[in-house]
Amino acid sequence: MRQAGRYLPEYRELRARTGDFLTTCLTPEVAAEITLQPIRRFAFDAAILFSDILVLPHALGQSVRFEEGRGPVLGALTRAADIDDLAVRGLVDRLAPVYETVRRLRTDLPAQTTLVGFAGAPWTVASYMIEGGSSKDFATAKAWAYQDPVSFQRLIDLLVDTTAEYLIGQVEAGAEALQLFDSWAGVWPEPALRRWCLDPARTIRARVRAAHPDVPMIVFPRGVGVLYETFAEECGAEGLSLDTTVPLSWARDRVQTKVAVQGNLDPIALLAGGDAQRAETARILDTLAAKPFIFNLGHGILPQTPPEHVRTLVDQVRAWRAPA
Amino acid sequence: MRQAGRYLPEYRELRARTGDFLTTCLTPEVAAEITLQPIRRFAFDAAILFSDILVLPHALGQSVRFEEGRGPVLGALTRAADIDDLAVRGLVDRLAPVYETVRRLRTDLPAQTTLVGFAGAPWTVASYMIEGGSSKDFATAKAWAYQDPVSFQRLIDLLVDTTAEYLIGQVEAGAEALQLFDSWAGVWPEPALRRWCLDPARTIRARVRAAHPDVPMIVFPRGVGVLYETFAEECGAEGLSLDTTVPLSWARDRVQTKVAVQGNLDPIALLAGGDAQRAETARILDTLAAKPFIFNLGHGILPQTPPEHVRTLVDQVRAWRAPA
Numbered sequence A, B: 001m002r003q004a005g006r007y008l009p010e011y012r013e014l015r016a017r018t019g020d021f022l023t024t025c026l027t028p029e030v031a032a033e034i035t036l037q038p039i040r041r042f043a044f045d046a047a048i049l050f051s052d053i054l055v056l057p058h059a060l061g062q063s064v065r066f067e068e069g070r071g072p073v074l075g076a077l078t079r080a081a082d083i084d085d086l087a088v089r090g091l092v093d094r095l096a097p098v099y100e101t102v103r104r105l106r107t108d109l110p111a112q113t114t115l116v117g118f119a120g121a122p123w124t125v126a127s128y129m130i131e132g133g134s135s136k137d138f139a140t141a142k143a144w145a146y147q148d149p150v151s152f153q154r155l156i157d158l159l160v161d162t163t164a165e166y167l168i169g170q171v172e173a174g175a176e177a178l179q180l181f182d183s184w185a186g187v188w189p190e191p192a193l194r195r196w197c198l199d200p201a202r203t204i205r206a207r208v209r210a211a212h213p214d215v216p217m218i219v220f221p222r223g224v225g226v227l228y229e230t231f232a233e234e235c236g237a238e239g240l241s242l243d244t245t246v247p248l249s250w251a252r253d254r255v256q257t258k259v260a261v262q263g264n265l266d267p268i269a270l271l272a273g274g275d276a277q278r279a280e281t282a283r284i285l286d287t288l289a290a291k292p293f294i295f296n297l298g299h300g301i302l303p304q305t306p307p308e309h310v311r312t313l314v315d316q317v318r319a320w321r322a323p324a
Helices: A009-015 A021-025 A028-042 A055-059 A080-084 A096-108 A122-131 A139-147 A149-173 A190-211 A225-234 A248-254 A267-272 A274-288 A307-319 B009-015 B021-025 B028-042 B055-059 B080-084 B096-108 B122-131 B139-147 B149-173 B190-211 B225-234 B248-255 B267-272 B274-288 B307-319
Strands: A046-048 A064-067 A071-074 A114-120 A177-182 A217-221 A239-241 A260-265 A293-297 B046-048 B064-067 B071-074 B114-120 B177-182 B217-221 B239-241 B260-265 B293-297
Touching: A009 A028, A021 A028, A021 A055, A021 A064, A028 A046, A028 A096, A028 A307, A055 A122, A055 A149, A071 A122, A080 A149, A096 A114, A096 A149, A114 A122, A114 A149, A122 A139, A122 A149, A122 A177, A122 A190, A139 A149, A139 A190, A139 B267, A139 B274, A149 A177, A149 A190, A177 A190, A190 A217, A190 A225, A217 A225, A217 A260, A225 A239, A225 A248, A225 B225, A248 A260, A248 A274, A260 A267, A260 A274, A267 A274, A267 A307, A267 B139, A274 A293, A274 A307, A274 B139, B009 B028, B021 B028, B021 B055, B021 B064, B028 B046, B028 B096, B028 B307, B055 B122, B055 B149, B071 B122, B080 B149, B096 B114, B096 B149, B114 B122, B114 B149, B122 B139, B122 B149, B122 B177, B122 B190, B139 B149, B139 B190, B149 B177, B149 B190, B177 B190, B190 B217, B190 B225, B217 B225, B217 B260, B225 B239, B225 B248, B248 B260, B248 B274, B260 B267, B260 B274, B267 B274, B267 B307, B274 B293, B274 B307
Parallel strands: A046 A114, A114 A177, A177 A217, A217 A239, A239 A260, A260 A293, B046 B114, B114 B177, B177 B217, B217 B239, B239 B260, B260 B293
Antiparallel strands: A064 A071, B064 B071
């Protein structure tokens, strides 16, 4: 999950001076500094690049801006011909600021801190591109996929190609691991989930592996429930990020036997703090930490989270030892 | 799922003359007429009472109103003492209009049409009572549960008691089956899900059974993924309503072997119509219809759904035959 953000006073202070959100993501000096803020404070084992999944549609020529209190606003794709207008050529140049951020981070991060690059998965990114922003039910994007799967496939394929290229570029700039966020995977019936989420993730995984065999990838198919097991078996990633609702013993028996798992503290338990946070954290560690595991939240940290709760969490995770 | 609603021109026409949404729900003549509208048009096997889950908090003395384009707005509970101010005494009188609607429907519905009563499950209703309306992340309600489980349990217990009483009242007025909607069950880690969703559903199921042993109940723990199997084993309901994301073969093997299942056409496949709707419908029927099964949507119908798509759906479901 994003480590930097509004819960940190130093982030709010810096952001007050750095203009709009997208420009902030695309200004290497600032994006690198924001990436470093939580590392300085908490010394996490890994740093995740500060950026946004909508950097890619922006680089494809779509208008993208972030409005305070409303979230992202995109010039929505409304017909198949709009897909052909996306600017695939010259993509590398337009993504250059992100690569530059990654390069700076490889220099500035402590040697023991793994640098994680990321991108949005094709369906999640496509949903913003078609809905023109966040959505309650994804009716427009999903109806497009149901009514005109041929052109929808063209959009997904374009995003598979460019996302793989984007992730390879991040590795070549210095990213040591990658994460693919499919935040809205959990809205599809199984056949559509396979076509629009699982197959694209597998193709992206394979493309990046062909270029850089040693860089691990974590996929986050949020909300796919029972089909986490299918993702573990079929998507080819080294790790899966578990959302908060995935039962731990099931994940241990059905998912962690196949891939490393990451997760899945409820961000609202972290917001609440105290006994609930401690008990939930202990439960996760005791069930999953003895096998390949990355402690993380099950979804993004909330802006109103007290940073001291994160401190307590880090201390508890670091102090955990496998029962003798 | 709700059968009446804005997708029907006769509903929009009637609602234009009947004042605010809550008053409409609590005016027996109008609520009964709205319940009958989709039955006249489509002759479904069962009719679900037209009402709203927030009728209960309203009857408990909380302020509830529905704003066009914003949804429900409640005078939010903000501290434990607010729970003690809820007006449990005299509840039956304040719910009398709903019972009167049910009585009218038993007279007005065709004899072969099963009348289904319903209520919101305690967690889902509590979330509205604390958040003061819909919520993106349920941060306030969930943080309350994490930080002060004692008072949160008191609210859940109060809702268990009153919901059981409310459902028993619906049966005594003529409801022939019941559904319990836990629309927001899918936001909790397992232990909290068991405490705030599964245990309350089991208690409500048992209370209603003690009063009326022959009335079946369907529980809809939307979004619980892997834990649908646990609900099937432990909540005591005769049926479970499957959301759109539940894989069909898994549901057949793990859930339908224990209880009847209901679901789970993607409402956006129904909105899209055409080949996608037909293929998705066939897939559901072919996988689930040979065992105890109720065809339904996996979530509520969208207002922009063409009624002709529902017609096509009903015809396809009625024409289905088990492979010889």
